[in-house]
Amino acid sequence: MRDAWLAHLLDLLPKESVVRRAPLHITDDRLLGGLDLAATLCAGKPVVQKGLLAEINGGILIGAMAERLTAAAASRFASALDLGAVRLERDGFTQTMPARFGLIAFDESLAGEPGVPAILRERLPLRIDLDEIRHLPKDAAVNRDVVLRAREDLTKVVVSADVIQSLCVTAAALGIASLLAPLMAVRVARASAALAGRKVANDDDAIAAVRMVLAPRATVAIEAHSAEESPSQPSNDEHGTEARGSNDRQQPLENMLIEVAKACIPPRLLEALKSGGGRRSTGSNGKSGSTRSTMRRGRPVGVAVGKPGAGARVHVIETLRTAAPWQNLRRDKARPDSRRVVVRASDLRVHRVKQRSETTTIFVVDASGSSALHRFGEAKGAVELLLAECYVRRDQVALIAFSGRGAELLLPPTRSLARAKRQLADIPGGGGTPLAAAIDTAFELADGQRRRGQTVSVVLLTDGRPNLCRDGRAGREAAQSEAVAASIAVRATGIAALLIDTSPQASQFASTLAEALGARYLALPHADAQTLAAAVQVGRNFQ
C-alpha cells in the first residue's frame, strides 16, 4: 500500500521534481552540507558541497522510519521547513541555501512507541493512515497538469475571514492547543481550492482541511466540547465590520466542520482518548537490527593528533587546516603550478569522540489495589526524590505503571522531569498486580534504550504481591513464579536494577524477587520524608 501510494503521489508531481530519500543515519555533513573533499583536494581551495536539504530544493524528501529520528536530527528538518532554507555554518563555510521541499515522513512505530519526534510531527500538516486505505481513488480530474496549474494559482486563492474563523473554532473544539494546526489547515484549504480551480476557498475546502489536518490531531473527544463552543462566539464583535455581514452564515459552517471532524477522527484515537489518553504498550519492537546499524559510538567532541584506523576517523577539515600553511614549502619544485595539496602523516587529525554516557532510568510503579492501600503515596514520594536525583545528573526518565489494567508505559524516555512528575501524580491505582507483565514491559523498554547507546537502570517499586499472570489469569502462586522467571531473564542481560519494597512489613517475596533480578533491595522505611530521602540517597548509588 505504501509503495502504491507513493507511486500515485509521484505520478501527480511535475516530471522534473527531485525526489530523494533521507536515510536515518544521515550525517550533518550530508544533510546540511559541508566541505567537498574530492573537489577541495583537486582544486586546492575549499569547495562547498550542498547537503541533501539544499539539493532537494523544490522537490520531495522521503524519510523512512522517521520515528527513529532523534529530537536533534528532527529539529534540523524542522528548521529547514520553517525557514525554507538551510543555513550552513560548518567546515569554514557560511552560506544560506534555499531549501523548500515537501517532506514525507513514514512513521512505522507500533502502538505504544513514541512515534515521530513532536518537533517534526507538529510541522507536518497532513496525516494519512495507510492501514485504513484499501484502494487508491483513480480520480481522473486530478492529474499532473492540474497540480501544476494549482501550484501557479496557489498564491491567488483567497481564504475568507469566515473560513479562518471556523477553522480556528474547530481546532479549539478539538482541543488542539497549538496554533500551528489551524495555520496549516488554512494552507491546506487554500491548496484544496487551488486544486479544484477555485479562486476563493469554500466550505468544501474547509471540510477537507478539517478532515486532513485537524481531525487527526484531536485531543479531546468531541461530544464533550462542541456544546461549549457557542458562548465563545461574541468575539466577532471585536473585529468590527468585516465579520458582521457574515455572522449568520458562520455558525452553520462551524457546526458542520465540527460534525465533519467528529465523523473522521480515527476510531482508534477515540479509543485511546477514552482510556485516558495513555499509550498502551503491547508486543515487542522487532526492529532491533536496524537500530544497531545506526547506533553511533559516541558524539564528536573535538580533534586529536593521530592516525586513522582502530576506530578513529580522519577529521578532514582539521587535517587540511594543519597541512595548509605548509603548502608553499612543500610544493613540488619540478611542478610549481601543481594545485595538489600535499598532506604529510604528521598533519593527520582524527575525530575525538565521547562515549555516550547518558543514562535512562525506568521507573516501574506498582499501582495495584494492594499497593494503593498500603503506601502508594509514600512510594510516589520516593520516586519524586529519585527523579530529583535524575535531574541533577541530567538522566532521561521513563515511567511504567502496572495495575489491574495491565502494565502501561505512561511516559516514554524523556528529559522533561516536569512531565514525569505530572504523569506520576496522575497514576490511577487499583486492581490486581500483573508483576510479570510489568517486568516484561520494563525489559523491552530497557533493551530498546540500550540499543540506542544508553545506559539503563530500572527502579521497581512494589509491595511484592503479584496475583495476575501475563494472560490475565488470577492466582498468587502462578503469578509469583512467572515474575521470578521474568526477573531471571532480565538479570541475564545485566541491566542494573533497584527494588523498593513498599509493603508495611518487608515482604519475603520482594527480597526473593530482588535476588532473581540481581537488584539491590531496599525496604521503604516507615517514616517521614527525611528518612525516606536518606534511604533513597543510599539507593541512588545502586548503578
Place this chain on the structure above:
Amino acid sequence: MRAQFPFTAVLGQDEMKRALLISAVDPSVGGVLVFGDRGTGKSTAIRGLSALLPRIRVVEGCRYRCDPGANGTGCEDCQERGRSGSLPSTWAVVPVVDLPLGATEDRIIGALDLERALTRGEKAFETGLLARAHRGFLYIDEVNLLEDHLVDLLLDVAASGENVVEREGLSVRHPARFVLVGSGNPEEGELRPQLLDRFGLSVEVKTPSDIATRVEIIKRRNAFELDAAAFLDEWKSEEEVVSAQIASARSSLRFVETSQQIISQAAELSAGLGTDGLRGELTLVRAARALAALEDVGAVNASHLKQVAPSALRHRLRRNPLDDAGSTVRVERAVEEMFGE
C-alpha cells in the same frame, strides 16, 4: 530567504516582546530565554527584532565592528590604532546572528582561513559566529538541544565577553559581547543550569486560548504568506514607531533615575525569594530601568519593577526541579506581598 514577519505584527505575547525590547535597549541586561509551546511566534518575534534595531556606529574597516566611542574595549587592532588619535567611524546595522544546531565548532569560534591557507599559504584568521554577533544578538533556536561541547564554548565566551582562539597555530583574541537569545520547548528537555544562569531574562510563552486572538493570528499569518510585500508595507509605520522608541530609549537610558527605594525593593524581592547571587537583583534593576526608558518616563517606579520581576527572577529561584509552574507563581506572590495588590 523569505521575507521576515514583522515584530510588531506578532499578536499578544507581551512579556516576550517586552523582554526582547528591554534587551535591545540595554544589552547588559544579559539576554533573553524564551521557553514555551511550539507555534507561539517565538522565533518569529526574535528574528523580526533585527528590523527594529537602530544602527550603531562602528570603527571603519574593523572586522569586529568595534565601538569607536569606547576605546580600550575594542579588538587589539582598534586599540593599537586608537592610541594614535580618534578612529574613523561609519554606521552599521546591528547583527542578529542565527546559530543553527548543526554548526561546527570552527564556525562558532572562528578558525584558520582554509582558502587563503591553501591557495596563498597565508595564515589568516577567519572569524566565526561569535565575532559576527559582537555588539548584536546571537540567537539559538532549540537551545536545549544544543550539543554540550558547543554549550561549553558559549558559556566561556558569554561570561568573559572575549573570544580567545588558540588553534591551528593561530592565537587570536577578540571582543565578543553579544545578547544571547535562546528559545526552546521544555518538553524536549531541560536546559543546563549553567546556561540557564547566563540568560538575564526568561520568559514563558503559552499558546493563546482566546478564539478571537487565535483567529487574528492566523489571519495575519495568512495575509503575510499570500503577499509578504504588501503585509510589510501595511506594518511599516508601526515598525517605525517601535524602532524610534528603541532608539530614544537607548539615548535616554543614562538619564533614567533609579531611587534608593527601588534598589532596596529589588534587593528585598530577590532576597525574599532566595535567589542565588546578586545577578538577580542587578538584572531586575537594569531591566526596570530599560523599561522606564522605553516608556519615556524619567524615573523607575514600582510598576516597572513589578512588570519585569517574573522575567528577571523566575529562572533563578533555587527551585525544586520537579516544580513546573511554581516559579512564576512564587515570584508573583512575592511581588504582590511587597507592593500590595
